[in-house]
Amino acid sequence: MSRRMLNDRQWLQIADLLPGKPTDKGGRAVDNRRFVEAVLFIARTGCPWRDLPKEFGNWHSTYVRFARWESGGVWARVxxxxxxxxxxxxxxxxxxxxxxHQHSAGALKKNGGDQAIGRSRGGLTTKIHACVDALGNPLRLILTGGQVADVTQGAALLADIPTTAVSADKGYDSDELVEKIESAEVLANIPPRSNRKTKRKVDWHRYKERHLVECFFNRLKQFRRIATRYDKLACRFSAFLHLACAYIWLL
Structure with a gap:
């Protein structure tokens, strides 16, 4: 994985999705590519904003622009x-x-309530809930505190995404979730827990492909800014997630 550059093919796929026009003379739009690569550098290396190499421009201006694009929904739209x-x-x-990271704690109350950080004996954690397609590409991500059970976000991950089958591990073995999936005439390929009296049939051949979501997490955590959370605000951390997902789609 290149640490600093998008190749020309990747850049052309997203150039028209960004604010301004790449052909504009003057203004910020002309350096969109350098700016996106600067944010990619932060995401890949996990370094503090202050340590951004000078060839990417002023670190503070880059951070302010990153935050403005997050507030405007740019990263999510891309x-x-x-x-x-x-x-x-x-x-x-x-x-x-x-x-x-310990620096991710302590968000000001004015920034809203839950910042998707959980506290336990293991320390501070965030859980990333993901839905991927049949090729392992990301479709939807949801953030919660690390202590939140996987199954609680199952329905939200699948909402309004048409499909023929859903595969998940035993952590999603819930009557309510299975009934919701099957009510849409979709196969719920979820192994039953060992304590269930009535076992559900499982298509194990199809279930083998569930490794695709694990492969997605492996690719996602190549971005060190995601593998360890440093951002106090969930919205800022989500912006890095959107950027990483966009990059994965561009591969």
């Missing part, structure tokens, strides 16, 4: 636009925990 070619034949859902 990731969403690249999902148009998703393979929805089958969906896979799962969740992964990332350690939250």
């Amino acid at each position: 990731a969403e636009a690249l999902r148009d070619e998703a393979d929805l034949e089958e969906l896979f859902i799962d969740a992964t925990i990332v350690r939250a």
Whole structure:
């Protein structure tokens, strides 16, 4: 994975999705590519904003612009636009925990309530709930505190995404979730827990493909800014997630 550059093909796929026009003379739009690569550098290396190499420009101006684009929904729109070619034949859902650095705690109350950080004996953690398509590409992510059970976000991950089958591990074995999936005439390929008296049939051949969501998490955590959470605000951390997902779609 290149640490600093988008290749020309990748850049052309997203250039028209960004604020301003790449052909503008003057203004911020002309350096959109350098700016996006600067944010990618932060995401990949996990370094503090103050340590951004000078060739990317002033670190503070870059951070302010990153935050402004997050507030305007730019990062989310780019990731969403690249999902148009998703393979929805089958969906896979799962969740992964990332350690939250001590600097991620202490968000001011004026910034809202829950910042998706949980506290336990293991320390501060954030859980990333994910839904990926039949090729392992990301469709939807939800953030919660690390202590939140996977199954609580199952329905939200799948909402309004048409498919023929959903595969998930035993953590999603819930009568309510299974009934909701099957009510839409979708196969709920979820192994039953060992304490269930009535076992549900499972298509184990299809279930083998569930590794795709695990592979997605592995790719996601190549971005060190995501593998360890440093951001106090959930919205800022989500912006890095959107950027990482967009990059994965561009591969």
